[in-house]
Amino acid sequence: MKLPGKFFSLEEKGTTPGKEVMAGLVTFMTMAYILFVNPSLLSRSGIPFQAAVLATAISACVTTILMGLVTNLPFALAAGMGYNAFFAFTVTGSMGVAWPAALGCVFWEGIIFLAIMLLPCRRSIFRAIPLSLKLAAGVGIGIFIAFIGLSDASIVVASPGVKVALGNLHSPAVLLSLAGILVTAALLAYRVKGALLWSILLITVAGMFVPGTDSPTVTRVPQSLSDIFQLPSWQVFQQTFLKLDLLGALKWSLLPVIFTFLFFDIFDTVGSVAGLAAKLNLLDEEGTFPLADRVLAVDAFGTVIGALCGTTTVTTYIESAAGVVEGGRSGLTAVVVGLCFALAIFFAPLAGLVPGVAVAPALILVGLFMMEPITRIDFSDIPEGLPAFLTIIMMPLTYNIAHGLAAGLVSYTLINLLAGRWKKVSPLMYVLSVLFLLYYGFARLM
Numbered sequence: 001m002k003l004p005g006k007f008f009s010l011e012e013k014g015t016t017p018g019k020e021v022m023a024g025l026v027t028f029m030t031m032a033y034i035l036f037v038n039p040s041l042l043s044r045s046g047i048p049f050q051a052a053v054l055a056t057a058i059s060a061c062v063t064t065i066l067m068g069l070v071t072n073l074p075f076a077l078a079a080g081m082g083y084n085a086f087f088a089f090t091v092t093g094s095m096g097v098a099w100p101a102a103l104g105c106v107f108w109e110g111i112i113f114l115a116i117m118l119l120p121c122r123r124s125i126f127r128a129i130p131l132s133l134k135l136a137a138g139v140g141i142g143i144f145i146a147f148i149g150l151s152d153a154s155i156v157v158a159s160p161g162v163k164v165a166l167g168n169l170h171s172p173a174v175l176l177s178l179a180g181i182l183v184t185a186a187l188l189a190y191r192v193k194g195a196l197l198w199s200i201l202l203i204t205v206a207g208m209f210v211p212g213t214d215s216p217t218v219t220r221v222p223q224s225l226s227d228i229f230q231l232p233s234w235q236v237f238q239q240t241f242l243k244l245d246l247l248g249a250l251k252w253s254l255l256p257v258i259f260t261f262l263f264f265d266i267f268d269t270v271g272s273v274a275g276l277a278a279k280l281n282l283l284d285e286e287g288t289f290p291l292a293d294r295v296l297a298v299d300a301f302g303t304v305i306g307a308l309c310g311t312t313t314v315t316t317y318i319e320s321a322a323g324v325v326e327g328g329r330s331g332l333t334a335v336v337v338g339l340c341f342a343l344a345i346f347f348a349p350l351a352g353l354v355p356g357v358a359v360a361p362a363l364i365l366v367g368l369f370m371m372e373p374i375t376r377i378d379f380s381d382i383p384e385g386l387p388a389f390l391t392i393i394m395m396p397l398t399y400n401i402a403h404g405l406a407a408g409l410v411s412y413t414l415i416n417l418l419a420g421r422w423k424k425v426s427p428l429m430y431v432l433s434v435l436f437l438l439y440y441g442f443a444r445l446m
Helices: 017-031 034-045 049-071 083-094 099-116 122-128 131-152 172-189 195-207 252-279 292-309 320-325 331-351 356-369 372-376 382-398 401-418 427-445
Strands: 077-079 156-159 162-166 314-316
Touching (some): 017 331, 034 099, 034 195, 049 077, 049 314, 049 331, 077 292, 083 099, 083 252, 083 401, 099 292, 122 427, 131 356, 131 382, 172 356, 252 292, 252 314, 252 320, 382 401, 401 427
Antiparallel strands (some): 077 314
8 A cells, every 4th residue: 555645646746745744734724615505596496405414415525535546646536616606506596497407418528528528629629619709608697696696695786677786785684695795705805724614613603793694594603512523414305315306407598508508618718627626737839738627527426426416517616726835746635635624524514504595605706706708708809809799798697607608609600600610610619509599499488
């Protein structure tokens, strides 16, 4: 049996067990907020809250350890932001799909992603979607997530005569959320490790003394150790484990859902992995690295595991960069992150004490983080800029990520076709545009 140092080639990578463990702890702190945020979103689709907590922790634990062992890279995975919002507000929300069938869509998306990774043409598929639309999709999801946060905090509310209006700024809950945004921003400005997690915990404690901050998941102020620490409950986990409806997901009406999950998963993962590989100085002249296919395959398999557990798309986290900066260079860092998620399973009841106003600032700041790619979009070039703009703006305004994606893809194809730039559009884009037009055309008739 090899010692950890030899198994993970620590000496060759210029690192030590101490550095790897510290890097793993830092990475976990920066992404542990997902243990609170993901269940708060998934519970809106009907998934039991505590079961969603366990599904989030278990899927992150298994896939991150797998990534460390298979690739020997310090990349951590968990249920991704954006996918959960699409799942809760679009698929099970406006479309009315039952959550087991929606999980089935996530499962099939993971299977397709995994199959693509086995095809010789996998790299050309990645290049087929224009960069401007890839960037715009992330920005649009960011604005959508921020809007959800503002709504959860009642900073914006529904109002007669207009779609949204300013909330009651005198409400204690609103004031607490606004204070939470400032506190979170300050922690991030000071580069505090795990700033989002600390802000959620601080606002939760403050909310115990502020009236009007209760949420459906909050039942009481913790009265005993069992309110915070508890042995994992198999009975609770059974509420989501293997509950996905595989046949129910294979409907014509749900094909756009599977494709939307697949689109975001592939390009979000490619972007995150490329960014992390760049920080590790692994990228070659073509923008790839020897282990890239293996990393993407583990990521795709992680989505399958997540769906089986009862959560949305599991993806590689860009927050892994925090561990890289801390000195993490090997898969031992990922294994440490996975073990931290395993320990978090014992503290699942803690997530149930977190009110919506505590999660809202984190959602708003996540939206801010996802805005960065907008600076790379050339809006002065109309055939590139207008489809990107439509992608971004349609997601929050229609409260539907798929509508925004469809608007961007179809408009990009048609505008470039009319502008005489038809050669610039890949064959895959033409196929996707026709499929979307057919879907929305038939949807109007149904």
